Amino acid sequence: MDGHPIDNLMKTTMEHIKEMVDVNTIVGDIIESKDGSMIIPISKVSFGFASGGSEFNLGDPKEDKIKYPFGGGSGAGVTVKPMAFLVIKNESVKLLPVEYESSVDKAIDSIPQIFEMIKSLTNKSKDTKTCCETETKE
Numbered sequence: 755m756d757g758h759p760i761d762n763l764m765k766t767t768m769e770h771i772k773e774m775v776d777v778n779t780i781v782g783d784i785i786e787s788k789d790g791s792m793i794i795p796i797s798k799v800s801f802g803f804a805s806g807g808s809e810f811n812l813g814d815p816k817e818d819k820i821k822y823p824f825g826g827g828s829g830a831g832v833t834v835k836p837m838a839f840l841v842i843k844n845e846s847v848k849l850l851p852v853e854y855e856s857s858v859d860k861a862i863d864s865i866p867q868i869f870e871m872i873k874s875l876t877n878k879s880k881d882t883k884t885c886c887e888t889e890t891k892e
Contacts, residue, residue, distance in 0.1 A: 758824075759807065759824040759826060760805065760806075760807045760824070760826055763805055763807065763826050763827075763828050764805045764828065766828075767803060767805060767828040767829075767830055768803070770830070771801060771803060771830050771832070774801075774832055775799055775801060775832060780796065780797055780798075780799055781794060781795075781796055781797075782794060782795035782796070782797065783795075789843070790843070790844075791841060791842060791843035791844075792841070792842045792843075793839050793840070793841050793842075794839065794840040794841075794842070795836060795838075795839055796836075796837050796838045796839065796840060797834050797835060797836050797837055798834075798835045798836075798837045799832065799833070799834050799835075800832070800833045800835075801830060801831060801832040801833070802830065802831050803828070803829075803830045804828065804829050804830070805826070805827070805828035805829075806826060806827065806828075807824055807825060807826025807827070808824070808825055808826070809822035809823065809824050809825075810822060810823050810824075810825065836852050837851065837852055838850060838851045838852060839852070848866075
């Protein structure tokens with residue numbers, strides 16, 4: 755055992771936390787759907803860590819070499835909260851949050867979808883006019 759026992763205690767605890775939390779915990783594995791779109795989950799990871807100890811004086815103060823026994827403990831907590839999903843379909847990329855702060859945020863997030871719907875409707879109406887115009891000319 756090198757150094758003080760509290761050092762080893764903290765080192766062991768941090769190594770175990772490091773094993774639990776890696777980049778795949780924050781940005782999850784890609785999920786592919788049947789229509790070819792890819793969904794990537796994004797999470798928020800929070801963790802806390804505490805460690806402490808104490809030495810007990812059980813030796814005789816008259817002795818030159820007093821060995822103090824050590825008692826200690828450590829603990830850690832990890833929280834993984836899903837925050838959003840990154841959806842990639844064809845050439846479009848959308849970030850879909852799990853929660854919205856307010857209804858205004860949700861409305862602002864919906865604006866690109868509304869524009870896409872309007873764009874597709876106007877393209878369909880142009881295609882319909884072109885189709886009908888060619889039929890009447892013949």
